[in-house]
Amino acid sequence: MISLDSVIADTSALIGIDSQNPGPLEGKCAEWVGNRLTDAGLSPARMPVAEGRDNVVARVPGDPAAPRLVLLGHMDTVPVGEGWTHPPFGAAIADGRLYGRGACDMKAGLALAINLLDALTTGGRPPRGDVVLVATVDEEAPDMAGAHRLVESGFLRPDDQVLALEPTGMRLRIAQMGLRWLTLRVHGRMAHAGRAHLGIDANHLTAKVVDRLKTVFAALPYEDPVLGRPRFTCGVFRGGVATNVVPPSCEARLDVRIVPPMTPKQAQALVERVAAGVVAEHPGARYEIEPLGAERPPVRAADDAPIVRGIRTAYQTHTGQPVPVGGADGHEAYTDASMVAALTGSTSCTVFGPGATDQAHTADEYVPLADLDLGAHILWTLVENW
CATH class of the missing domain: 3.30.70.360 (Alpha-Beta Plaits)
Structure with missing residues (x-):
């Protein structure tokens, strides 16, 4: 299982690293992610994107005949801006919320992915298919260079099931403007x-x-x-x-x-x-x-894609309710998964993650701790049912 305490600690540590884009960018964040994955017993690799900017890739091997679960989490954030009442890099916790720049967009999602790989590595049982994390650069910029490099590298496979753990208010973002x-x-x-x-x-x-x-x-x-x-x-x-x-x-x-x-x-x-x-x-x-x-361009995942069916089943398992789709879940916000779908034509790319898009890019950005808890359970069940 994924440790909620560890997810909170890693989200807090990531918030404490200034990775504004434009600004300091992702160098220190990528170093932290690489070290954290190494400490978990993995062998992360760097995928150069630009001078001093690398995607970080790690994999827990599973059955090579099964589709891979590819988790995307970008390391950059938008600029801090003004109007904060909580320190933007302080990772303050109040009223069941974790505050800071990047809290929901998307260092909480990145922390969930890291802890999934950690739990799989220490669990002693390989997943049914490879579980891959790609921590990307430059998602918050016009060019989305990290996602472009990922596609251009040839790393992705046609049957990969791609999930960006971006903030959706724990709703399934099956389509993208x-x-x-x-x-x-x-x-x-x-x-x-x-x-x-x-x-x-x-x-x-x-x-x-x-x-x-x-x-x-x-x-x-x-x-x-x-x-x-x-x-x-x-x-x-x-x-x-x-x-x-x-x-x-x-x-x-x-x-x-x-x-x-x-x-x-x-x-x-x-x-x-x-x-x-x-x-x-x-x-x-x-x-x-x-x-x-x-x-x-607009993109949409297929209703019968394994990643979509898997999230629907896992959500139902833990909440007793169908996963919400549509409405106020940020279909307007383009993600790395959307760009992968646009560049490859894949209909197995979707978005689901902790925090609401309404809180992204705002002063006093936060992620609810309850979303981290539910996200940890859903991710674990998704992989168990793969």
Whole structure:
């Protein structure tokens, strides 16, 4: 069995390691994970991704004829930000919650995976199939370089059953919204604000594009029974020189979330059409759009995939209830498992883990200790029933 006390201790230790991305990144975290796995009697290996950034891979061997269970856990976190009342690296426990940056996203899930391998190693009985942990880098960045390197390395097999232990509120995330990030730059003409008619206000044009995109995406006729409707957000808006100067340029970073049958290319083409239409209304202006990061199409696991059936059975065993699917479980948040599915075409990649997506990337991020307890039982039963 998996020790809950050990999971809590390892989650706390991981929270105490600053692995912000951008920031210190994952070096110290990868070293800690490697040492922890070595202490458990395993032989972890490094998979180089970039200078000073390695995925960490470990395996408990089982029946080579059975599909492997591949657990994914990323080591990086988003920046700390402001507004904390608990120390972001303090791993404080209060009211049944463990607080800190990365508590739910996703050092708790990583700790669960580590302790599963530890328990299997010391248990004296090999699992029915290989159980593999890949601790990845760069999940929180646009390129998701760790997941890309994992696929490019040829390490994965067609029948691998892939599980990212990301925060889902202990709900099964069987489907994943697609995502395209885009950078929009609009170029106008600088002029004195007192003679504004001689200039072209790039801020104004960019705002018109963003406003029109909000309307266009809200009117799209697509709605998925699990994922819901497409969503559009302008997350960054920068422009202007001074208060009394007509802005000559403006940059906006756009977040487009899509559902089937849309593709990232279709989403980008739609943004292009809207931007072109607005800019055409203002002779002398121009625009450019650049993709930001990797394409992330919508993906879905098969209902009959062993990993999906296994989680459903294990959850029912320990709660007496069917595992919840859909709703507020973070189908909007792209994961390493989603990227593996997108790059390989696998329908055996899914997401299930402790903590709620609503708490990820927030001040006073936390993971409920009850989720760690339930997660430990479900993971153990998943492997026992493999």
